[in-house]
Amino acid sequence: MRQIPDTARVLTVSNINHYIKALITSDFHLSGVYVSGEISNFKIYHSGHAYFSLKDSGGLLKCVMFSSRAAGLQFVPKDGMKVLVYGDISVYERDGVYQLYAERMLPDGIGSLYMAYEALKQKLELEGLFDPARKRKLPKLPSCVGVVTSESGAVIRDIQNVIGRRFPTMNIKHIHVSVQGENASPEIVRALQYINRTKCCDVVIIGRGGGSIEDLWAFNEEATVRAVVACTVPIISAVGHETDYTLTDFAADLRAPTPSAAAELAVPILQELQDKIGQYRRKISVLPLTNCKIKQIELDRLKSSRYFTRPLERIEDERIALDQAATRLKEQMNRNVLQKQQKIEMLFTHLVALDPKAILKRGYSIVYNSNSAVVTAAQNVKNGEQIEIQTAKGRFTARREDKALDE
Known part of the structure; x- marks a missing residue:
């Protein structure tokens, strides 16, 4: 074995692995990446962590998904399934292995939709369409509530039931639209344009029940989102379940977790309003009596005062005050005259002293x-x-x- 030069730099295995990890984690091309491939050797351990590999015809990539992320999977991954995985590439230093630390996983077809969703969301967000500053407040007491949804689903019945229970006399303007499929987005756009043009209602609920990302896709279409933003009537978005978020949720003035919750946000409870009105009426009816009572107390106080019962005493008090004021005025005038005389005498003395004849x-x-x-x-x-x-x-x-x- 040849002698190692004194100037040689000796690295440990840990040094090498640590350095390689630093190189990989600092490369933005390997951070927040989408990787498509076929699942191989998928296994979830007692800890809840999932370990698997992604492979294609040219290679294999080890992956790990920690329990906090694995618990949120919407499907059961199986070997041979094509998926789209999002995460960061890094190095497990102990074994010197680079791998994908997965945050999200979707079946390959759904994954493409999700990527389109993220791309459009970023685009519209940059345009300011989701800016909270442009969102409007809902009217406190609308005269009519517009509902844009299907006539055959449970959504319209739920909304009608909730509004009927809270405010039985509220007008509801239902505009039927398809809520999934190719015709859904154009129909939703036309409905919102009609409402915007006619101002037939004061607030709008747009929504549908739960479903897959494909089922909800009409509410992620760019045309739908822009129609929501363009509508001058405040809109509540209630699409899917509480965990579902569509782009119309971000564009609407308010997002409700369910259609029933949207109905509760749209209208107040009539009985509560009537109770408040009753309270105000009682306060108003009592107010004149209260004011009269206050004035009566003031009048009684004046009537019992010394000046009211003995008016000559007030005249005498005013006369004394007038005499005192006259005395003070006379004394002040005398002081002013004396001061002026003294000043004149002083000036005359100075003038005489300066006279050449003197x-x-x-x-x-x-x-x-x-x-x-x-x-x-x-x-x-x-x-x-x-x-x-x-x-x-x-x-x-x-x-x-x-x-x-x-x-």
Whole structure:
């Protein structure tokens, strides 16, 4: 055996299996895949897990479906049966085996329908046809309920019985349509278009009883779904059993688990409405008496008050209040006049202090030069220049004959 180089990278079996699992699980082509094939070696263990293989002419793929998924199978898988399985490809690391972890399994023909269902659902969902924001509220008290279903099935009888029990006088507009087969979808579309055009009812129940995916397929047709969306009258979808979901369920304004439940959602109970009306009538009949009683209490309170029994006291109280207000007004006016007088005297004192004549009375004088300009400095008067001197009690002229002392 050759020596292993020191730089060689040695991997364990677990390393290899873990790495391969990471590669496979990260490949989006192997996630959420549909695989068709023939069942081989199908077996369910006590744990509820189902183990089997899918094979075709070119190969074999091991599969496992855990108990939570296997319990929801709608048929019994058998060896040799052609099926369509949905799930993820991954690796069971302990054995180093890649396999399909199955989430759903359908017989091959039904599987094709299911794939078409999923594709159309995704398309319409992207268009916003299932957006909750576009759904309308049901009327609280419809005058007529439209029912779009077959005349021969139990659905129409169940709806009529429930509505008759809850609201015996309710009008029901039944429009017969086929609920399965090639003619079903076109007939349903025409019925909804008629209701939309005539506005013959205030709410519509569209539905049928339970069945296989093929039986319910008319309610998965694109034309049916678009007719439901286009109808301006609110629609309740009640197709199949509670576990059945059709595309009209998503498009309708409300989905009911059964036709009987749809009837309960469509109309209120008449007796309950009558009871409420009776309660309101009693409240209304009592209301005037209650108001009169309140007014009588207020009147009695006024009649027993001091002002009502002794009106002169109220006049005296008002006179006293008026005298007090007049006194306060007079005092305020006197305060305002005094404040104004004090302000005037202060301003007058400042004005007198700034009067030039008052300054002259204190012994000061103003000297003017020959140009009648005020002399502010001795050097501004020339020697021999005649000047005029203003005193507090008159003027006189003089002439400068000596040199300025501050020259």
